[in-house]
Amino acid sequence: MPLIINFTQAQTINLSDLSSRTEPQKVLMCPPDYYEVKDVKNAFMEGNLGKVDFELAHNQWQELRNTFQRLGKEVCIINAASGLEDMVFAANQVLPGLDENNKPYVLLSHMRHLSRRQEVPYYQQWFEQRGYQVLELTDSNLLFEGQGDAIWHPGKKMLWGGYGHRTSLTAYEEIAVKLSIPLIALELHTNEFYHLDTCFCVLDPKTVLIYSEAFTTTGLKLIHHFFPRVIEVTAQDAKESFACNAHVFDYKTVVIQRGAVNTVNKLSQAGFEVIEVDTGEFIKSGGSVFCLKIMIY
Numbered sequence: 001m002p003l004i005i006n007f008t009q010a011q012t013i014n015l016s017d018l019s020s021r022t023e024p025q026k027v028l029m030c031p032p033d034y035y036e037v038k039d040v041k042n043a044f045m046e047g048n049l050g051k052v053d054f055e056l057a058h059n060q061w062q063e064l065r066n067t068f069q070r071l072g073k074e075v076c077i078i079n080a081a082s083g084l085e086d087m088v089f090a091a092n093q094v095l096p097g098l099d100e101n102n103k104p105y106v107l108l109s110h111m112r113h114l115s116r117r118q119e120v121p122y123y124q125q126w127f128e129q130r131g132y133q134v135l136e137l138t139d140s141n142l143l144f145e146g147q148g149d150a151i152w153h154p155g156k157k158m159l160w161g162g163y164g165h166r167t168s169l170t171a172y173e174e175i176a177v178k179l180s181i182p183l184i185a186l187e188l189h190t191n192e193f194y195h196l197d198t199c200f201c202v203l204d205p206k207t208v209l210i211y212s213e214a215f216t217t218t219g220l221k222l223i224h225h226f227f228p229r230v231i232e233v234t235a236q237d238a239k240e241s242f243a244c245n246a247h248v249f250d251y252k253t254v255v256i257q258r259g260a261v262n263t264v265n266k267l268s269q270a271g272f273e274v275i276e277v278d279t280g281e282f283i284k285s286g287g288s289v290f291c292l293k294i295m296i297y
Contacts, residue, residue, distance in 0.1 A: 024295040033080040044286035057281035093123040104297040105133040142171040148195040162196025186219040204251035211238035242288035
């Protein structure tokens, strides 16, 4: 299946012709037992070295877990590993999906930073023990950061893929072929928005939440082509409240960082239920709701 990088190519894709995909209903999280900001991997980490309130981070993580459970979702836990301070950001180590027989698999990440590559074997083992097929990129020089950059189109076997910081465009060429799916590549051209999940949040088959300044003109054209309703967030909400790093459950309930007033109003007006949580200690490291979990089968 093709890698889509421009509007002409996008016009060859008809969403109604694509295979349907069941949305995963379980949540996987990793407790912040060893979480800290010990180096600078993205712009949000600057000025936050050693400034994590450990007790508050644990409380915020637990409340996020409780929120998911109150929404009726089973929350699975992978144990944290000593020395891997970013392992708590569970969206990055793998990409879960369903094969042509609707059997679950995970595609392993090959992360840009060496310290984060050490997280991947722990997640690999966790999924192997639960019967997932494990897939890997064949070229070890390619970079790919799981669901931080690769986000499924709602209900369809089609991926949106951010590239430019943590994932290689050439990685998506292999992924599109390996998974036999169309993949829409979006260049991330600002320094701050280093993962797709920091500026792009799918809400339902017709709706997406974005921070438009993170994308090129071509990228915005691709987004508007496939989503009839595009909700744009302000720079303040995107940068200070990580508004696009939200997550929607069952196409109706959006869990989002507290304080994104403009975005919350827009979501409510669009018919979504909104639950605000505090992930402030994790924003110090460049992650919020979406980063702190991954949806699994």
